[in-house]
Amino acid sequence: MNKFRLLVAILFALPLLLVAEISLAGGDAANGEKLAATCAACHGADGNSTLDMNPILAGQYEDYLVHALKGYRSGERENAIMAGFAAALSDQDIKDLAAWFSSQESELKSLDL
Numbered sequence: 001m002n003k004f005r006l007l008v009a010i011l012f013a014l015p016l017l018l019v020a021e022i023s024l025a026g027g028d029a030a031n032g033e034k035l036a037a038t039c040a041a042c043h044g045a046d047g048n049s050t051l052d053m054n055p056i057l058a059g060q061y062e063d064y065l066v067h068a069l070k071g072y073r074s075g076e077r078e079n080a081i082m083a084g085f086a087a088a089l090s091d092q093d094i095k096d097l098a099a100w101f102s103s104q105e106s107e108l109k110s111l112d113l
């Protein structure tokens with residue numbers, strides 16, 4: 001392989017590597033669904049909480065959910081209930097949970113607000 005061909009091969013391979021990197025950075029919704037069993041009692045299995053005191057997570061922006069959970073974990077967001085649940089989560093758990101809840105359809109959309 002001459003240098004030119006090698007360069008062309010690298011140029012073609014680069015975007016593939018970048019795409020792989022981006023998909024790794026996101027959460028795994030299937031694993032998030034499993035982890036969400038812990039959250040279901042309050043937020044609903046798919047994030048559509050039926051009690052006003054527990055926020056609806058379904059359809060929420062993924063990065064908002066990540067930010068909120070990291071906030072509870074660090075104590076930046078103060079809430080005794082969520083601090084306890086967030087403390088047990090790794091960064092990857094948080095990404096996976098966010099991917100799961102954000103991919104669910106929010107029942108809020110069907111409300112006439």
Ligand code: HEC
Nearest residue numbers: 038039041042043053054055065068069079081082085097
């Ligand atoms: C015992 C009930 C309970 C359980 C179980 C629970 N939560 Fe919560 N969650 C709450 C309450 C109450 C709030 C609102 C707290 C506040 O006012 O900041 C909340 C808030 C949140 C928020 C912020 C939502 C927003 O709109 O800002 C996220 C994200 C969240 N919970 C994710 C989870 C995840 C993920 C789990 C499971 C690992 C979980 N929760 C388990 C009760 C619960």
